[in-house]
Amino acid sequence: MSTVAALPPILYEPIIRRALREDLGRAGDLTSDTIIPGNTIAAAAIVARNDGRMAGVEVAADVFRILDSSTEIRTLAVDADDVGGGSELIRLRGPARAIFAGERTALNLLGHLCGIASLTQDYVRAVDGTGAKVVCTRKTTPGLRVLEKYAVRCGGGVNHSFGLDDAVLVKDNHLAVVGGVRTAVERARAAVGHLVKIELEVDTLEQLEEGLAAGIDAVLLDNMDTATLRAAVDLVDGRCVTEASGGIRLANAASIAATGVDLISVGAITHSAPSFDVSLEVETDRNAL
Numbered sequence: 001m002s003t004v005a006a007l008p009p010i011l012y013e014p015i016i017r018r019a020l021r022e023d024l025g026r027a028g029d030l031t032s033d034t035i036i037p038g039n040t041i042a043a044a045a046i047v048a049r050n051d052g053r054m055a056g057v058e059v060a061a062d063v064f065r066i067l068d069s070s071t072e073i074r075t076l077a078v079d080a081d082d083v084g085g086g087s088e089l090i091r092l093r094g095p096a097r098a099i100f101a102g103e104r105t106a107l108n109l110l111g112h113l114c115g116i117a118s119l120t121q122d123y124v125r126a127v128d129g130t131g132a133k134v135v136c137t138r139k140t141t142p143g144l145r146v147l148e149k150y151a152v153r154c155g156g157g158v159n160h161s162f163g164l165d166d167a168v169l170v171k172d173n174h175l176a177v178v179g180g181v182r183t184a185v186e187r188a189r190a191a192v193g194h195l196v197k198i199e200l201e202v203d204t205l206e207q208l209e210e211g212l213a214a215g216i217d218a219v220l221l222d223n224m225d226t227a228t229l230r231a232a233v234d235l236v237d238g239r240c241v242t243e244a245s246g247g248i249r250l251a252n253a254a255s256i257a258a259t260g261v262d263l264i265s266v267g268a269i270t271h272s273a274p275s276f277d278v279s280l281e282v283e284t285d286r287n288a289l
Contacts, residue, residue: 004080004153009062011146016063018143019105032100042096043288046106048114049277050085053121054078055154056113056147061090063106068098072289080117080154089278093289103280112144113151114276120155120269123253132257132264135160135243139267148270160265168198169220181207185214199243208232212239221261222246229259 046060054077064071071094077083089110092099123134134157140148149159161167168188170181178184181200188198199218200211205228211219212235221232223246236242243263244256257264 004150006058006079007146007150009058012059013062013066015143015147016059016066016105016109019109020063020067020102023105024101029097029101032097036096036100038095038097040096041094041286042099043091043093043283043286044099044280045088045092045283046090046110046278046280048077048083048085048087048089049279052083052114052118052276053155054081054083054089054114055117055151056110057089059113059147060106060110063102063109064092064094064099067102068095070094071098074289080156082121091289093287099280107278107280109147111275111278112273113147113154114278115273116148116151116270117155118276119273120152120157122250123264123266123269124156126250126253127257127264130254130257132244132261133158134253134269135263135265136270137245137265137267138163139271141270152269155269157269158263160263166196168192168196169201170199171201171220172203172222181210182214185211185216189215199241201245202232205231205235208235212236216240218243220245220265226255226259229256229261233260 057075057077057079061073061075064073071092074091076091077087077089120134127134136149136152136157137160145162149162152159170184170188174184175181185198185200197217199220200216201220201222202208202211203222208219218241220243221229224232229244233242242261243265244261245265248256248264248266253264
């Protein structure tokens with residue numbers, strides 16, 4: 001059973017509506033609306049074509065609910081669960097025009113989210129036993145962040161910041177403008193609330209020492225080799241959260257996690273996940289559900 005809290009529909013319904021408006025355009029579904037009588041009922045199933053981790057099943061189902069609330073829907077898979085190729089994920093029975101109008105939007109969202117969840121799961125499995133957590137980044141598709149970060153959770157990963165407003169992350173470009181680590185951290189500490197964490201991106205152990213002296217809560221260890229990562233973890237000695245970032249792939253994730261870092265952040269799980277293969281198949285029995 002899934003242990004990931006379901007997303008409230010209010011968070012993703014605007015995304016569905018924007019996607020449907022984009023696909024239906026100014027005149028609606030010209031194909032279905034011209035060749036299928038308005039009272040035609042159809043039954044269909046959304047089917048997985050390969051093995052993988054589920055994310056977005058209810059999101060896909062809500063596409064059809066939004067288009068026509070009379071559509072009968074039965075979900076057969078649960079987000080954060082694994083399915084095999086050939087598994088039925090959703091069964092539908094309702095107005096044929098509505099089912100066809102929602103087909104591509106539902107499949108696009110479901111395939112994208114399941115792809116993220118499945119790739120995240122691969123990274124989580126790769127670092128199993130190291131104690132490190134796999135976290136996502138803000139390298140998300142504009143407009144889809146809430147769904148993509150949900151898919152990461154379904155894959156067993158952990159979310160990093162959701163936006164610029166929920167944490168302070170001082171990066172190299174900030175330091176180039178501000179002039180130094182201590183100045184940047186002290187200004188941030190003086191301005192933000194007591195619940196806001198401050199993380200510092202560092203390229204060297206010297207920068208890390210400055211950050212620790214300034215009282216950072218977390219450090220992003222950027223593009224360091226494994227020997228330097230181990231040295232950084234030893235230097236931190238539990239005083240702040242350690243995050244490895246940059247150049248992390250499935251092939252090297254385990255060795256990076258084994259350095260003792262708390263987190264490995266992987267942009268690829270959101271920006272480069274291959275789409276999970278799903279299809280909608282119409283049933284010959286229009287009463288099937």
